[in-house]
Amino acid sequence: MSGGANTPVENLPGLPPVGEHGALSCGKELSFPPAAEARFQKLLTRYPTKQAALLPTLWIAQGEWGWISREAVDYVATRLGLSSAFVWGVVTFYTMYNRAPVGRHLIQFCTSISCHLNGAEEVFHACRKKLGDLKPGQTSADGKFTVIEVECLAQCDKAPAVMVNGDDHARITLDNLDAFLSELK
Amino acid sequence: MAKVTVDGRTVEVPGTANVLEACRAAGVDVPHFCYHPRLSIVGQCRMCMVEIEGVPKIQASCTVPVRDGMVVLASSEKALSARNATMEFLLINHPLDCPICDQAGECKLQDNAVAAGLPVSRTVEPRRQFPGYDRTDIGPHVIADMTRCIQCTRCIRFCNEISGTGELSLIERGGHAFVWTHEGKALDNEWSACAADVCPVGALTTKEFRFRKRVWWLDKAKSVCDGCEIGCNISIEHRDRTVYRFLPRVNLAVNDFWMCDYGRFRAEELNGNDFTRPILRAGGKARETHWGEALDAVKAAVDAAVAKDPASVLVLGSARLATEESWLLAQLFKGTVGASQVEFHPDLGPERKIKNPAVPGGWLVGREAAPNSRGAEAAGVARAGKGSALARLLDGSYTPEVLYVADAEFTSRVSDPKFVEALRRAKTLVVHGRRTNPLTEAADVLLPVASLAGKEGTFVNVLGLVQRFQLAIVPPPIVRTDLEVLLHLGKRWGVFDPQWTARAVFERMKGTVPGYAGLEWDSAALAGSDPSASPTSAYDVLLERRLSNPAEILASAAEARGARAAGGEK
Numbered sequence: 024m025s026g027g028a029n030t031p032v033e034n035l036p037g038l039p040p041v042g043e044h045g046a047l048s049c050g051k052e053l054s055f056p057p058a059a060e061a062r063f064q065k066l067l068t069r070y071p072t073k074q075a076a077l078l079p080t081l082w083i084a085q086g087e088w089g090w091i092s093r094e095a096v097d098y099v100a101t102r103l104g105l106s107s108a109f110v111w112g113v114v115t116f117y118t119m120y121n122r123a124p125v126g127r128h129l130i131q132f133c134t135s136i137s138c139h140l141n142g143a144e145e146v147f148h149a150c151r152k153k154l155g156d157l158k159p160g161q162t163s164a165d166g167k168f169t170v171i172e173v174e175c176l177a178q179c180d181k182a183p184a185v186m187v188n189g190d191d192h193a194r195i196t197l198d199n200l201d202a203f204l205s206e207l208k
Numbered sequence: 209m210a211k212v213t214v215d216g217r218t219v220e221v222p223g224t225a226n227v228l229e230a231c232r233a234a235g236v237d238v239p240h241f242c243y244h245p246r247l248s249i250v251g252q253c254r255m256c257m258v259e260i261e262g263v264p265k266i267q268a269s270c271t272v273p274v275r276d277g278m279v280v281l282a283s284s285e286k287a288l289s290a291r292n293a294t295m296e297f298l299l300i301n302h303p304l305d306c307p308i309c310d311q312a313g314e315c316k317l318q319d320n321a322v323a324a325g326l327p328v329s330r331t332v333e334p335r336r337q338f339p340g341y342d343r344t345d346i347g348p349h350v351i352a353d354m355t356r357c358i359q360c361t362r363c364i365r366f367c368n369e370i371s372g373t374g375e376l377s378l379i380e381r382g383g384h385a386f387v388w389t390h391e392g393k394a395l396d397n398e399w400s401a402c403a404a405d406v407c408p409v410g411a412l413t414t415k416e417f418r419f420r421k422r423v424w425w426l427d428k429a430k431s432v433c434d435g436c437e438i439g440c441n442i443s444i445e446h447r448d449r450t451v452y453r454f455l456p457r458v459n460l461a462v463n464d465f466w467m468c469d470y471g472r473f474r475a476e477e478l479n480g481n482d483f484t485r486p487i488l489r490a491g492g493k494a495r496e497t498h499w500g501e502a503l504d505a506v507k508a509a510v511d512a513a514v515a516k517d518p519a520s521v522l523v524l525g526s527a528r529l530a531t532e533e534s535w536l537l538a539q540l541f542k543g544t545v546g547a548s549q550v551e552f553h554p555d556l557g558p559e560r561k562i563k564n565p566a567v568p569g570g571w572l573v574g575r576e577a578a579p580n581s582r583g584a585e586a587a588g589v590a591r592a593g594k595g596s597a598l599a600r601l602l603d604g605s606y607t608p609e610v611l612y613v614a615d616a617e618f619t620s621r622v623s624d625p626k627f628v629e630a631l632r633r634a635k636t637l638v639v640h641g642r643r644t645n646p647l648t649e650a651a652d653v654l655l656p657v658a659s660l661a662g663k664e665g666t667f668v669n670v671l672g673l674v675q676r677f678q679l680a681i682v683p684p685p686i687v688r689t690d691l692e693v694l695l696h697l698g699k700r701w702g703v704f705d706p707q708w709t710a711r712a713v714f715e716r717m718k719g720t721v722p723g724y725a726g727l728e729w730d731s732a733a734l735a736g737s738d739p740s741a742s743p744t745s746a747y748d749v750l751l752e753r754r755l756s757n758p759a760e761i762l763a764s765a766a767e768a769r770g771a772r773a774a775g776g777e778k
Contacts, residue, residue: 039352041392042340044379093391106374108390116381 049092090121126169135175143183224770227269239320242360245765257290295325311410313423347395354386357411363403428739429680435471436574439669443739444680487654509636513609522608525552526615530665531583532713536694538588583668616641658683676734
């Protein structure tokens with residue numbers, strides 16, 4: 024990938040490498056289905072410029088397709104009259120846009136200070152181990168679970184806190200981890 | 209206008225100026241990276257911190273608009289310590305390997321580290337690395353090394369606001385952020401090397417110049433690009449009789465801060481002559497000779513032809529000749545010799561564009577592939593139209609005795625053998641040339657001439673501005689400039705003196721050539737800005753007062769910002 028320190032100029036690849044920070048392809052053309060399109064059109068009326076609607080539009084895209092693929096970036100960029108590079112820069116700035124497909128349940132463990140003090144790290148590790156030695160961000164083989172670590176969920180009074188997709192779950196400890204996971208279908 | 213006091217000095221600046229510009233107008237150094245007179249303000253680098261009276265916290269001066277009566281403390285202890293701290297933060301992740309970095313010598317991080325940084329580094333931690341994004345191509349002309357990037361986003365703003373192509377973006381966030389294109393798309397636009405120009409560090413460098421020469425060895429000559437009729441002001445950067453690169457010189461009326469890649473990478477084409485002695489060809493045999501014999505042969509052929517019929521001599525000038533040279537050509541052949549046909553053919557090329565807010569429409573467009581068709585016309589060489597002598601020569605209805613071609617590359621058609629065959633029908637073919645092409649191969653008398661780097665003179669650009677280009681490197685021995693060739697030739701008719709310089713010719717012709725009346729050879733208007741005001745150091749223009757008109761740049765930056773604000777920035 025890299026030119027590397029000792030690569031002669033004439034042997035460089037000519038095109039910039041995509042690298043690990045590039046967008047993944049979902050392999051098909053995307054466009055908003057009618058319901059999403061309606062929401063998108065409504066969004067546009069709420070902002071002074073199209074660019075200002077980028078974050079919620081990406082949110083619609085993620086809601087529709089589960090993650091932001093290269094095709095989604097290009098589609099959103101075209102719809103909003105922005106460059107794909109700009110859209111990808113925004114996607115990579117925010118952590119809540121998924122840059123790879125995620126499982127049905129995106130389990131987000133808070134490991135910020137309150138949860139950390141209440142043993143969130145141990146629960147996080149135990150949970151990953153239980154679901155098949157998943158690495159952070161990895162999806163289980165059955166496509167059901169993705170486990171990630173996130174910053175504060177504003178549930179410090181109920182630490183350790185976990186969020187599954189959009190729902191809060193309070194006080195998930197080593198003791199009730201099994202019960203918690205079994206509730207997730 | 210607003211009155212602003214900076215470190216005790218009061219200056220008046222436009223109301224749309226920012227504090228940074230006010231400081232610079234007052235001659236106070238405020239180091240910075242992300243500010244550029246022609247790009248939008250982002251306050252990204254946090255280097256330009258100053259103290260403002262009545263404002264409790266230190267401010268990034270580029271982000272604060274001036275206010276009438278504002279008092280700025282740009283060099284207070286508080287401001288200096290803030291800048292010091294910023295510098296230290298910037299250096300946390302910047303490799304300290306200036307000796308192997310090609311930007312060294314024109315690197316703003318280097319300059320500011322010396323000027324505003326601590327004398328020693330306190331970090332012992334390893335620098336951040338960008339495997340896969342270091343020292344690799346990001347486009348056809350630009351090599352990116354993200355380990356050196358300080359995230360000033362100038363290149364991104366250049367691509368969004370000037371070229372309008374938007375290839376670049378800041379990927380990831382915070383300490384992981386780096387500049388890249390999306391999905392393997394190349395940084396490929398007509399001005400891509402300007403992104404390397406505006407880069408204050410060695411993160412973007414041009415492939416063509418990288419590791420060719422240390423910049424402090426380069427001598428700079430003020431010149432004008434001859435790639436198209438726009439006439440971008442350039443600095444020919446050379447050393448040891450070799451041209452290494454062109455950099456744009458700031459000219460607010462013409463190329464602003466920019467130049468196109470096509471023009472820029474013509475630089476090394478100026479090096480070398482394919483032949484360094486006049487060549488006479490007779491009976492299919494070519495032999496090298498000396499100037500005396502070659503020019504005598506030209507005179508004999510011309511005299512013999514004119515004695516028979518003045519229309520039997522065809523002189524083809526060129527829009528690539530300086531106005532002085534075209535004037536000599538017209539004076540000699542039309543005036544003295546009495547040849548009736550002295551003309552040049554404007555060579556249409558691909559359209560070149562330069563963004564310049566001072567031009568109506570915002571873009572300066574060049575359609576002709578040569579720099580000086582207006583100058584040639586003003587000097588008395590006729591612009592060939594329909595029914596020109598050359599057209600008649602090509603369709604076979606006219607055969608000159610002598611064809612004098614003052615530039616072997618006067619049109620792109622010279623590479624067409626059929627075209628050259630038609631020209632070859634002249635009994636005697638005289639050609640000024642530097643590079644071997646079908647036309648020089650066919651010439652009876654081939655006169656070796658210098659490149660743009662080896663001569664001086666003036667061009668008249670698309671806007672009608674007279675711009676002077678200066679000598680960069682003395683041409684190799686024996687080779688002469690077009691001007692010298694014409695002077696020596698004119699001497700044979702007793703009208704010119706070979707001692708004349710381009711300046712002497714300029715003084716002689718300026719009374720009669722339209723557009724040249726009242727111009728002064730030495731004037732700043734003709735010479736343009738100093739090479740050190742090129743975009744690599746452009747943002748120091750205001751400070752270092754290297755440029756003759758810093759106030760003008762300041763005002764234009766403020767004005768452009770005002771216009772953007774009024775137009776509702778996206």
